[in-house]
Amino acid sequence: MQEIKSENQRIWFNPELLPEQPDACFDPVFWQQAGRVIGSAEGRGTTWFVQGEKLDMALRHYRRGGLFGKLVADSYCFLGWQKTRCAEEIALLDKLVRGGVRVPRPVAARAIRKGLCYQADILVEKIAEAKDLVGILQKEELPTATWLAVGAMVRKMHDLQVCHTDLNSHNILLDSQQQVWLIDFDKCYEQAGEAWKEKNLARLHRSFIKEQGKRGIHFSEQCWQALLDGYERFSC
Known part of the structure; x- marks a missing residue:
C-alpha cells in the first residue's frame, strides 16, 4: 500500500x-x-x-x-x-x-x-457474481462439498488468528464457480489463543438457526456437521 x-x-x-x-x-x-x-x-x-x-x-x-x-x-x-x-x-x-x-x-x-x-x-x-448464503439457501439446498468448503475457509481464517466479530450467514458468499468468500471485516481483529474460535463458530451456527426460523432457509444439523467436518479437516 x-x-x-x-x-x-x-x-x-x-x-x-x-x-x-x-x-x-x-x-x-x-x-x-x-x-x-x-x-x-x-x-x-x-x-x-x-x-x-x-x-x-x-x-x-x-x-x-x-x-x-x-x-x-x-x-x-x-x-x-x-x-x-x-x-x-x-x-x-x-x-x-x-x-x-x-x-x-x-x-x-x-x-x-x-x-x-x-x-x-x-x-x-466487489466479488463478481456472488450471492450470500441466506439468499441461496432460501431457494435451494447446498451440496455437502459446499458446506465442507465453507468450514475450510472459516478454519483458514482462524488459523491466521483473525476473529470475525460478525461471522454470520450473510457474510459468507458463493460466486458463480461455487467458491466461498468471507466479507465485512469492519471491527474485526487478530486474536491470540484458541478458546475464542469455538465461540466464533457458535455465533455462525446461531445465525443459520435464526435465518431458518425467519426465512425458512434450507439448513439442517447435517449441513452444520458438514461445515464442522470441513473446519476440522483443513489445516495450514
Missing part, C-alpha cells in the same frame, strides 16, 4: 488496483459523473458499487449503528492514524489475502481528522 499524507488526512491505496486519482475516488459524485456507478446497496448508509479501470469495487463510508449512531452518525474518536477503522480493516484484509483466505482485496482507504474525531471511507474489491 502507498500512503498519501497531509496534516488532517491519510489515504492508503494500492496503485496496481487503483490507477484512478486516489483523493477523488472516495466521492460517489466522481463515479456518477464518470458514468461508472454500477449499483448500490442500503445498510448503514449507501454502499456504492463502481467500475474501476482495473476491477469493480465497493465504496463504503463508515457509519455507526444502533442508538448511538443516531446521535453521532459517522464520527469516531481519533487515537492515531493506524488505529482508524479503515486503516485497521485494510491491514486485516491484506493479511487475509496474503494468507490465502478469499476476501475482497483492499483497494484504498481514507481517514479525515476533524479535531479529536475522524471520518473514514474504504474501497474494496
Whole structure:
C-alpha cells in the first residue's frame, strides 16, 4: 500500500488496483459523473458499487449503528492514524489475502481528522457474481462439498488468528464457480489463543438457526456437521 499524507488526512491505496486519482475516488459524485456507478446497496448508509479501470469495487463510508449512531452518525474518536477503522480493516484484509483466505482485496482507504474525531471511507474489491448464503439457501439446498468448503475457509481464517466479530450467514458468499468468500471485516481483529474460535463458530451456527426460523432457509444439523467436518479437516 502507498500512503498519501497531509496534516488532517491519510489515504492508503494500492496503485496496481487503483490507477484512478486516489483523493477523488472516495466521492460517489466522481463515479456518477464518470458514468461508472454500477449499483448500490442500503445498510448503514449507501454502499456504492463502481467500475474501476482495473476491477469493480465497493465504496463504503463508515457509519455507526444502533442508538448511538443516531446521535453521532459517522464520527469516531481519533487515537492515531493506524488505529482508524479503515486503516485497521485494510491491514486485516491484506493479511487475509496474503494468507490465502478469499476476501475482497483492499483497494484504498481514507481517514479525515476533524479535531479529536475522524471520518473514514474504504474501497474494496466487489466479488463478481456472488450471492450470500441466506439468499441461496432460501431457494435451494447446498451440496455437502459446499458446506465442507465453507468450514475450510472459516478454519483458514482462524488459523491466521483473525476473529470475525460478525461471522454470520450473510457474510459468507458463493460466486458463480461455487467458491466461498468471507466479507465485512469492519471491527474485526487478530486474536491470540484458541478458546475464542469455538465461540466464533457458535455465533455462525446461531445465525443459520435464526435465518431458518425467519426465512425458512434450507439448513439442517447435517449441513452444520458438514461445515464442522470441513473446519476440522483443513489445516495450514
